[in-house]
Amino acid sequence: MKKIRLIQCGVGGFGGGWLKNHTSRSVDFELVALVDVSSERLVEAGVIAGIPPARQFSSLEAALEQVEADAVLSVTPPPVHVEHARLAFAHGLHMITEKPIADTIENACEMVRLAREAGRELVVSQQYRFTPFIQTLRDLLQNGEVGGLGHGHLDYYIPMDFTGTFRETMEFPMLLDMAIHHFDLIRCVTGLDVVKVNAHSFRPAWSWFQHDPGLKMIMELEGGVPFSYSADWSALGRTTSGHGDWRLQCSAGSLHLDNNRVLVERCERWGKNRSTEEPALPAIPYTNQDATLHAFAEAIRSGVPAEISGADNLGSFSVIAAAMKSIREKREILLEECMPQAPALCSP
DSSP states (O other): OOOEEEEEEOOSTHHHHHHHHTGGGOSSEEEEEEEOSOHHHHHHHHHHHTOOGGGEESSHHHHHHHOOOSEEEEOSOHHHHHHHHHHHHHTTOEEEEESSSOSSHHHHHHHHHHHHHHTOOEEEEOGGGOSHHHHHHHHHHHTTBTBSEEEEEEEEEOOOOOTTSHHHHSSSHIIIIIHHHHHHHHHHHHOOOEEEEEEEEEOOTTOOSSSOOEEEEEEEEGGGEEEEEEEETTOOSSOOOTTOEEEEEETTEEEEEETTEEEEEEOOGGGOSOEEEOOOOOOOSOOHHHHHHHHHHHHHHHOOOOTTBHHHHHHHHHHHHHHHHHHHHTSOEEHHHHOTTHHHHHOO
């Protein structure tokens, strides 16, 4: 099958990981150009990917003027995503972007609208969905293995150090740059959208971040299901996995994700007749960024939006927008307050 021609924007940091481990090895895409503001990074990336200087550019606009391509990957700071979307869709290209989809809900909605008007695919790389343990947790819950979901909780504690990067100084680093993964996973696993949130962010005295790396939230999912969330990017001591530790409390037992192990726990009243099962995890053909790239390729080839389409991602990113509003206004926020245009944009 013919490969799809791809321009990668951003080749340092996370972009370097994309290049070394995914785009340069993709079965679906052929890298035809690289874009970065750093000439030094471009030279290094060009050697890795076999892209000559003539196809290395300091801007996407310059690349589009000189290179024939089908799609764009943007691994850049969130405010840049909407700029790349405007250029890509104006030139008839498809686009996949790193999360979060954008820096504001307004820009996220613009990106989805532009993709729809251009008849092109927009995908957000929510790669955390594509692991055997997350898919197993989702299937057990949605198949009613331990009854209906009553409430849930997710803990995430990792002392991340982004010294020298935009994450060190960005506002709401945990909420905007990491929690988007977890909110997207909550929607994926439960099959339910978030309806309202009450959020509180904070900066521990020892934190090395300029802004708040800590977050406490209470969410309400569709059907009145409560879901709590606790996270800290400056947490010293015991850590969780990147996917977090989960408890999904159901009517006939509980489902857990504990250090990426899926557990099914049952007991009767007073804790009698306890049992614990650890289901075998399935093999899946693509994981992480390889899975999101493949989903992007399948959407381009079929014209059927990906599970992680930009339109679907508005349901995850709107949680971020509502949480920021809740923190600033110190009150519970309905998601519909943040994006009244969401129903029209989220529908097929």
